Amino acid sequence: MVQTLDCKIVLSLTEKMWVVKKNKDLTSFNGSCTLVPYSYDRGFSMNGTIRCNKCFNAMVTSTCSRCGYPICYIYLYWQGKRYKFWKDRDGGQLDYRRATRLITVIRSAIDNKTFNPDDFTLSKVKERLVENKLNDWLYQKSEEEQADELSPETIRHYKSYVKNHFIPFFKGLDVKEVEFHHIENFKDQLPKSLKIKTRRNTLNALHSFFTWLRRKGIIKEVPNFPEIRGNDAKMRTSIDVDQQKEALKNYRSIIEISSLSRLRRG
Numbered sequence: 001m002v003q004t005l006d007c008k009i010v011l012s013l014t015e016k017m018w019v020v021k022k023n024k025d026l027t028s029f030n031g032s033c034t035l036v037p038y039s040y041d042r043g044f045s046m047n048g049t050i051r052c053n054k055c056f057n058a059m060v061t062s063t064c065s066r067c068g069y070p071i072c073y074i075y076l077y078w079q080g081k082r083y084k085f086w087k088d089r090d091g092g093q094l095d096y097r098r099a100t101r102l103i104t105v106i107r108s109a110i111d112n113k114t115f116n117p118d119d120f121t122l123s124k125v126k127e128r129l130v131e132n133k134l135n136d137w138l139y140q141k142s143e144e145e146q147a148d149e150l151s152p153e154t155i156r157h158y159k160s161y162v163k164n165h166f167i168p169f170f171k172g173l174d175v176k177e178v179e180f181h182h183i184e185n186f187k188d189q190l191p192k193s194l195k196i197k198t199r200r201n202t203l204n205a206l207h208s209f210f211t212w213l214r215r216k217g218i219i220k221e222v223p224n225f226p227e228i229r230g231n232d233a234k235m236r237t238s239i240d241v242d243q244q245k246e247a248l249k250n251y252r253s254i255i256e257i258s259s260l261s262r263l264r265r266g
Contacts, residue, residue, distance in 0.1 A: 130170040
């Protein structure tokens with residue numbers, strides 16, 4: 001008679017490594033045992049593995065069990081291609097803790113069918129940094145100005161928003177990672193000394209930037225934007241008809257001269 005344990009044993013045939021998770025409350029007289037092969041492709045999981053950067057051994061702890069080296073990388077076999085990720089999306093060298101965090105995100109993206117290797121490739125991430133894409137956006141807007149599609153005044157405002165507000169706040173962020181809470185925090189930190197109309201125009205320009213990103217296919221959706229409510233514009237006053245007639249009596253000669261000579265103010 002074969003006695004079994006209530007545990008799960010994972011066997012890697014290529015690495016000759018056993019991983020056992022036992023229930024400490026069980027004895028050797030009850031329970032069941034399941035033996036399954038770990039899903040490696042030539043030693044690598046289809047959903048990625050963490051590898052030693054020195055001897056390429058699979059790592060399951062903070063240091064390599066073979067050589068003791070702490071630095072690692074992620075190897076991924078996906079849709080017939082092999083990928084290696086040496087750094088996280090912030091450009092940091094992968095140790096086991098960072099690699100574990102990153103591979104969890106990768107696996108989740110694969111399970112949700114949203115995985116794109118470019119989202120995890122450092123060179124691509126750098127291209128998508130907000131400050132870099134803002135420069136691309138401004139370049140295109142300048143081209144539109146040259147084609148008389150935008151006014152010089154609009155371009156001047158855009159450049160001011162980018163320099164004084166957008167880059168100082170969003171610098172270092174991947175445009176794909178910008179969400180509502182980022183934009184809401186941006187809105188809230190705009191100087192209260194700015195008029196409501198100016199703050200609203202600034203937010204509208206930022207929305208135009210993200211709309212451009214979506215049209216370019218760089219992001220899938222434009223993030224939601226908060227509203228800036230209120231109106232601090234001063235109300236203009238006018239004079240009534242009798243006051244206008246009285247004013248015209250004093251300035252009639254000037255108006256007639258201007259009319260006859262086709263003069264204009266300024």
